[in-house]
Amino acid sequence: MGNFRRNKKKLPAISTASLPDIVFMLLFFFMTVTTIKNTPILVDNNLPKADQIKKLEMKERVIEIYVGKPTEELSKVLGSEPKIQLDDRLAHVNEVAPYVLSEIAKRPDAIRNTMTVSLKVDKKVKMGIVSDIKEELRKVNLLKVNYTTFEGNQLSQLQ
């Protein structure tokens, strides 16, 4: 036992000098893979999963439309019916077309023909509202849509 105690006394302190390096590495990882959300999300947005997906390149050619039921705090006021979020406000289906057109007008001429609408729809939403949005987009001849999803095995989510 005496031997053990002597060993304990001599045990050197573990050097924590490399701890900042490790933490910085993590920090840089998160800084590079993430983007700061510039619009607050007012609706639940739990996207479905799919695996045959394509990446959306070039942010400036993308218009985002969120659909989902209002977040917990908002649902006390607005109820739990799915709503459409354009930019940072909730909107009616009728407002989709004007909003999309105004977004296109903000972009330079050269890329106006290649705009994509990214539909970020919560997986619990029924198809009715999505079909209405699709109809609106067809009316203004914006036909390129991207059903934005998470990457993953799609068959597992139905069980």
Add this chain to the structure above:
Amino acid sequence: MPRRKGAPEVNAGSMADIAFLLLIFFLVTTTIETDAGLDRMLPPMEPPEEDVVIKQKNIFTVNINKNGQLLVEDELMDLKGLRKAAMDFLENGADGSCNYCQGRKDPASSDNPSKAIISLKNDRETKYSTYITVQNELVGAYNDLRNREASKLYGRDFTDMEAEYLNPETPSSVRDDLKDKVKRVQDMFPQKLSEAETSTN
């Protein structure tokens, strides 16, 4: 008294704390980019000028009801079998003009891949996740067939080639080369996926 060891060491013990603080800040304020998904073209609003007559056997109908059940070619089908059924339909090649198809050449099914159309219908009450899963399976059927032909012709997957072609960071010399290859494989199995208007009942 003169110092012997030069300037004293700066205590770096709090460095980790500062870095952790920053790390936690980035963790809570950011979300990992989710910008990938299924690309689709909506049908244009104006109907085509002349009525195109499409034979019933060239249309592969998929109906999703409000409970998420699938009716494929008037038969109830499980989601797991959908991709296989769609692939069988697409490469059936009944008229024999498609020399790369490996289908059964069933005269009651599609003539050739360029005539084959998949029609997807859904109910207003269908859940979005079900709809996406079905879309995913149908796109998967096209991708599987295209991958098969691309690996036969060029020794690599079509989806790889397409992703590299669409990536803006790819040098333009490589992209020009890929453009023709991607186009050729796309033309072998052109994606004709019609999203009909939603039924109301």
